[in-house]
Amino acid sequence: MECKEAIILAGGKGTRLRAVVADIPKPLAPVAGRPFLAFVLDSLAANGIRRCILATGYLSETIEQAIGSRWANMDISYSVESQPLGTGGAVAQAVEALRGDSAHVLNGDTFLRYSPRQLEQQTRVCGTEAGVALAEVESVSRYGAVEVIDGKVAAFQEKGMIGPGLINAGSYFLTAAALAGLVQHRAPFSFETQFLHPLVGRGQLAAYTRTAQFIDIGIPDDYARAQLQFGSNS
Secondary structure, eight states: OOOOEEEEEOOOOOGGGTTTSOSSOGGGOEETTEEHHHHHHHHHHHTTOOEEEEEEOTTHHHHHHHHOSEETTEEEEEEEOSSOOHHHHHHHHHHTTOSSSOEEEEETTEEEEOOHHHHHHHHHHHTOSEEEEEEEESOOTTTOOEEEETTEEEEEOOTTOOSSEEEEEEEEEEOHHHHHHHTTSOSSOOIIIIIIHHHHHTTOEEEEOOOEEEEETTSHHHHHHHHHHHHHHO
C-alpha cells in the first residue's frame, strides 16, 4: 500500500540566516510572502501525502501556531524535542507517531520538486531498505557529490569537490526495515552519517533522480534566490 505519511525535520534555528531573517525557526523564514515551510507542505499535499509529522525543537510553539493541525488536505502532528536529539534522533522520535510502517522523510528548510510515490516505487523496485532523492546542481562543493551505480547510492563524497553533479537533496523514503534500524540508535545521532552511510555500505539505499527546483535556504544567497524562485511561481 502506498505510503501517505511524511516526517519533516523542522527544528533548525537558521543561525546563518540571522543577518537577513529575524529570530524565528528557519522553516518559517518568509519567502515570497509566506513561510518557507508552506511551499514544502503544499508540494506534499499535491503529491498525495495525507499526514505530516513535524519534528520540531527550537521555538516549536511558533511553528505550531503558524501551521496548525490541518494543512490543505493533510493532518498535521508534532513531535517536539525536549532536548537536542540530532537529525537522526529527531526522526526516530517522530517515528513513534506514525500510523503506518513506512515514511517519507524530508527537511523543512529545503525544497525539491519530486514525486514521493515514484521515490517509494524506486526503493521497492531496487529492493532496498531506503531511497533518497538526488538533485543535479552546477557545483557540488557546498554539499558533497553522490556516486550512483546501478540505481543505488554507491558513495557520498566529501564536501569541497568542484563542478556539476548529483547531491543529496534531503528527501527520503524509509521502509519498515529502515525504520526498525533507525529507532535502535541512541540519541543524539546524525541521520546522515550514522544512519545513511551504513545503508550505503550495505547497498541498501536506492537513488532517485527525476527531480527539479532544488533549493536550500540555509545561507543568505540561496535565501535570496528562493524569493525569486517562489515569487515567479506565484
